[in-house]
Amino acid sequence: MSSTNQLLRSCVFIAISSCIGMNAYANEVETQLLTKFEAGQYSSKGADSCLMCHKKDDTVTAIFSGVHGDTGRSDGPMAQLQCESCHGPQGKHKGKNEPMIQFGADGNVSAELQDSVCLSCHQDSERMAWHDSLHTQEEISCVSCHSVHTAADPILKRGNEVASCTECHTEQKLDMHKRSSHPLAQGAMVCSDCHAPHGSLSDASLKQTTVNESCYDCHAEKRGPFLWEHEAVIDDCSNCHNPHGAVNDNMLKRKAPQLCQNCHQPDGHQFNVEQPEGVFTSGQSCMNCHSKVHGSNHPSGNYLRK
Ligand code: HEC
Ligand code: HEC
Ligand code: HEC
Ligand code: HEC
Ligand code: HEC
Ligand code: HEC
Ligand code: HEC
Ligand code: HEC
Ligand code: HEC
Ligand code: HEC
Incomplete structure (x- = not known):
């Protein structure tokens, strides 16, 4: 030997x-x-x-x-x-x-x-x-x-990965079939685009150090820097988004205005802002005026308005 x-x-x-x-x-x-x-x-x-x-x-x-x-x-x-x-x-x-x-x-x-x-x-x-x-x-x-008594280990083929992971992860399986989601069910993305399957030093075994760094990999335009920033965005994209999918548009955890009211005053303001009729009952509500919710680079975009 x-x-x-x-x-x-x-x-x-x-x-x-x-x-x-x-x-x-x-x-x-x-x-x-x-x-x-x-x-x-x-x-x-x-x-x-x-x-x-x-x-x-x-x-x-x-x-x-x-x-x-x-x-x-x-x-x-x-x-x-x-x-x-x-x-x-x-x-x-x-x-x-x-x-x-x-x-x-x-x-x-x-x-x-x-x-x-x-x-x-x-x-x-x-x-x-x-x-x-x-x-x-x-x-x-x-x-x-993994399987080793095979010609090719199924999970190593990109097209099979999501199905393997969601055999156990049923919650994520439900999420990814909701109205708005990352294209996981279509095979255009896999779990290991964001997660390290063998573990990592980050929360939720993310490949990147933080949630936001994971998102910037593909949504670089959201990184900023912005002249007018939104602290909620800099803090954590998952304050508002479920990365696996949601029933609301844009994978939002809740609809506006409830989404915003999680953190802001019920009407969003400590003082009186003149509001158009019925604005808080319409789906867009807060974003009618605060359209640049991720941040703005417009010189007069303060309060995320343009
Ligand atoms: C005696 C050493 C040895 C042992 C023990 C071993 N492997 Fe491997 N394994 C290898 C080598 C060598 C390769 C080829 C690596 C490469 O191509 O870079 C490999 C490749 C792999 C791959 C990639 C397969 C592919 O088709 O590219 C996986 C997955 C894997 N091993 C899993 C396992 C698992 C799970 C076990 C335990 C049940 C295991 N290995 C035990 C030596 C070993
Ligand atoms: C790289 C590690 C590795 C090597 C080398 C290996 N086995 Fe296995 N064996 C496994 C694993 C892991 C399983 C469980 C099934 C699977 O993952 O494919 C297994 C399953 C088996 C089983 C049970 C199969 C069944 O029907 O459930 C037998 C019998 C077996 N191996 C015999 C062998 C023999 C004989 C060899 C040599 C020709 C061998 N193994 C080489 C890792 C290995
Ligand atoms: C003289 C025959 C014989 C030899 C030699 C032999 N085995 Fe087995 N092996 C068996 C039998 C019989 C079983 C039980 C199968 C069963 O319970 O269905 C078994 C079971 C196993 C199992 C458990 C799988 C299971 O489904 O229960 C593994 C793993 C295994 N053998 C691996 C090996 C390896 C590796 C070698 C060589 C180092 C080897 N065997 C040599 C007869 C043999
Ligand atoms: C939760 C599922 C899962 C577990 C558990 C798992 N792997 Fe993997 N493994 C994967 C996926 C998915 C890939 C392909 C994507 C990648 O490499 O990031 C992979 C790739 C690999 C590869 C080939 C590429 C590389 O990383 O070198 C090897 C070797 C490997 N795994 C070995 C192992 C060993 C050894 C263990 C146990 C210590 C293990 N895996 C546990 C899912 C898993
Ligand atoms: C676009 C990136 C991305 C993809 C793709 C992705 N995840 Fe996640 N996942 C995350 C982030 C970010 C978190 C942390 C969530 C948080 O902080 O709310 C997470 C958390 C998790 C958790 C921990 C549970 C929890 O709620 O904290 C599990 C389990 C999980 N993901 C499994 C999966 C599986 C399985 C897949 C593939 C079907 C997958 N993920 C695809 C980004 C992703
Ligand atoms: C055999 C079942 C099984 C498979 C297959 C599996 N997982 Fe898991 N996973 C678990 C369990 C159990 C936990 C513990 C917590 C829980 O129940 O969500 C977990 C936890 C996680 C977490 C949270 C980790 C943390 O540190 O917070 C992530 C992310 C995750 N899995 C991703 C994956 C991905 C990606 C795959 C496919 C490559 C996968 N899992 C395949 C059973 C599995
Ligand atoms: C591996 C690349 C990748 C990563 C990483 C990634 N995304 Fe995506 N994202 C995509 C793709 C591809 C789409 C779909 C674009 C399309 O359909 O036009 C998308 C779409 C979205 C959408 C819009 C969904 C809809 O219903 O239109 C949101 C919101 C989103 N991503 C948030 C995130 C967040 C938050 C993270 C970090 C946790 C993240 N993404 C990480 C690739 C990625
Ligand atoms: C304060 C809540 C909130 C946070 C935090 C947030 N978003 Fe969003 N996001 C939204 C809303 C609301 C929409 C709906 C479209 C709009 O009004 O811009 C959206 C839409 C999106 C879209 C799809 C439309 C587009 O603009 O491309 C992507 C991609 C996206 N967000 C990525 C991210 C990323 C990446 C992060 C973290 C850096 C993040 N979001 C943090 C609220 C948020
Ligand atoms: C996770 C908590 C959180 C959520 C959810 C959230 N915000 Fe914020 N927002 C903050 C914090 C923290 C600040 C900075 C401190 C402050 O002004 O209250 C801020 C600041 C703002 C500002 C003022 C920015 C400036 O230039 O001073 C506006 C406008 C705003 N948010 C709108 C929204 C809208 C619209 C939503 C819903 C789409 C929303 N926020 C959801 C936490 C949140
Ligand atoms: C009709 C337009 C309009 C709507 C709808 C609206 N806002 Fe505002 N908001 C403003 C204006 C204008 C300002 C800046 C006030 C100023 O100029 O001093 C402002 C300021 C803010 C600020 C920063 C100032 C503060 O008081 O802390 C926050 C936070 C905010 N809005 C959140 C919200 C939220 C949350 C919603 C939805 C519940 C919302 N807004 C709906 C127009 C609007």
Whole structure:
């Protein structure tokens, strides 16, 4: 065995054994696995030994059409411990007598242990915030989103992503089908245009540092600077918009004037402004006069009026 292989073997071992070791609630399977890891009970024939029994299962052999089955990749599983890079040492496994690592929500080991297998190769800048993400805390594991026994992992195709995410995120699914929304349902945008699927240091795992920076990516004209600014806009676009969709035009959380009255006096003014008849009952109301709600660069655009 080459020294890279030994390095990898010990990396996988350290990742997994420290994961089991730290977990006071390690189940019986995990404890059994740890013994096999420590004894280094890997098979000498690699995948061939597994395929003696598992080659009739098409879902298993499909891995050879994908990147993880590529024997030519020195950094991939097949150039290393092969099937056992992910499923752990075979030991005396011939079926049910001794377990292998099983993945998925119904897997036989914790989500943390499953993920430590994947992270033994994929711990890089993309997944730096993984451990602190809400997904991790909720035991959503790598394989909740990814499949490896396939020629092509479905979620990596842009056209499939939204459907994968909204299998769990039903609230966002409802929002994106409302009267006004980002073109998520049409496939012209994906969740990961705004969110980092592996977590980030920002609220709501946004790719950018703030909500507003996320929006400026595509709506640069709203960044300003403006001569006459609206504090509510500088503070947070989601004061007024639901980024996933809403029943009101322009993805507004509420209709004006209620939207504005969330923060302003009931009639918007501390003093008397002469108002046209019935202005507060019409849909546009406040914006009839304050038409530049995001900010104005007009010399006489004070109070966001032009
Ligand atoms: C890159 C990690 C990885 C490698 C390498 C790997 N597997 Fe898997 N295996 C998984 C994951 C993850 C699943 C869960 C299903 C999925 O995500 O595709 C799985 C599922 C399975 C299952 C259960 C399939 C089912 O029908 O539910 C078997 C059996 C299996 N693998 C055997 C093998 C064999 C044999 C090899 C070597 C030829 C192998 N695996 C290589 C990660 C891996
Ligand atoms: C002597 C036959 C035999 C060999 C060799 C063998 N397995 Fe298995 N394996 C089985 C049987 C039988 C099952 C139980 C299948 C079931 O319960 O439906 C099983 C179950 C599994 C499972 C759990 C999947 C499930 O659906 O329960 C995984 C993962 C797995 N084997 C991986 C491997 C890997 C990786 C190797 C090689 C290192 C290997 N097996 C070698 C016979 C074998
Ligand atoms: C032994 C190392 C190793 C392990 C373990 C491993 N991977 Fe990979 N994985 C790779 C390599 C190498 C690539 C190809 C990277 C590239 O093309 O830059 C890859 C690519 C991927 C990709 C991109 C696939 C594509 O088609 O471009 C995904 C997603 C992925 N791995 C998920 C996983 C998951 C989930 C697990 C755990 C079940 C896992 N990997 C375990 C080595 C590994
Ligand atoms: C919530 C769903 C989700 C989870 C959980 C998830 N991923 Fe991903 N992953 C994605 C999506 C979507 C992409 C493609 C878009 C992107 O790269 O931002 C991706 C891309 C990747 C890629 C290829 C591009 C890259 O980032 O290098 C790899 C490798 C990968 N994921 C590995 C992992 C590993 C390892 C885990 C667990 C630690 C994991 N993923 C957990 C959704 C997920
Ligand atoms: C245009 C950018 C954008 C897109 C596209 C987007 N989101 Fe969001 N998402 C946000 C912002 C911004 C927040 C923070 C909301 C807030 O502060 O009110 C958020 C919050 C969330 C939250 C946290 C729940 C909450 O209300 O705080 C979840 C879950 C979520 N998004 C899932 C998704 C899913 C799933 C998709 C794809 C269907 C998606 N998002 C697409 C921008 C986006
Ligand atoms: C297997 C179910 C599942 C899948 C698939 C899934 N999520 Fe989640 N996600 C959750 C759970 C559970 C939470 C915890 C909070 C909650 O219930 O909203 C969460 C939380 C989030 C949050 C809030 C994070 C935070 O830090 O506040 C965002 C954003 C999010 N998911 C985006 C996505 C995106 C984007 C995808 C697809 C790439 C995705 N999710 C796929 C289950 C899932
Ligand atoms: C990846 C690019 C992208 C990002 C990031 C983005 N948008 Fe959009 N936005 C679009 C596209 C595309 C449209 C649809 C334009 C059209 O239909 O003409 C749109 C439309 C809108 C609309 C008008 C909707 C309607 O019903 O006409 C609003 C409001 C909006 N975005 C707000 C936001 C907010 C707030 C954010 C930040 C949370 C944001 N956008 C981030 C691309 C983006
Ligand atoms: C104080 C409430 C409020 C805040 C905060 C706000 N908007 Fe708006 N937005 C509106 C209203 C009201 C409309 C309806 C059209 C109009 O009157 O300009 C709108 C319309 C839009 C539109 C579609 C029409 C257009 O002007 O292109 C986009 C895109 C948009 N907003 C993006 C943003 C972004 C990006 C932010 C954060 C930088 C933001 N909005 C913050 C109230 C707000
Ligand atoms: C999230 C709270 C919030 C919402 C919602 C909001 N505003 Fe404001 N608005 C502010 C704050 C804060 C200021 C600055 C302090 C002040 O003058 O009260 C401001 C200032 C203003 C000003 C005075 C600007 C100037 O040049 O002095 C106008 C006009 C205005 N808002 C109109 C609106 C309209 C119209 C809406 C509804 C579309 C709205 N606001 C919604 C918080 C909000
Ligand atoms: C008929 C036109 C008109 C309508 C409709 C209107 N405003 Fe005004 N508003 C003005 C004018 C004019 C000023 C500036 C007063 C001045 O010149 O001193 C002003 C000033 C303001 C200010 C800043 C001064 C202050 O008192 O703090 C806010 C905030 C404001 N309006 C909010 C609103 C809101 C919210 C609505 C809807 C509920 C609204 N306005 C509807 C004309 C209007």
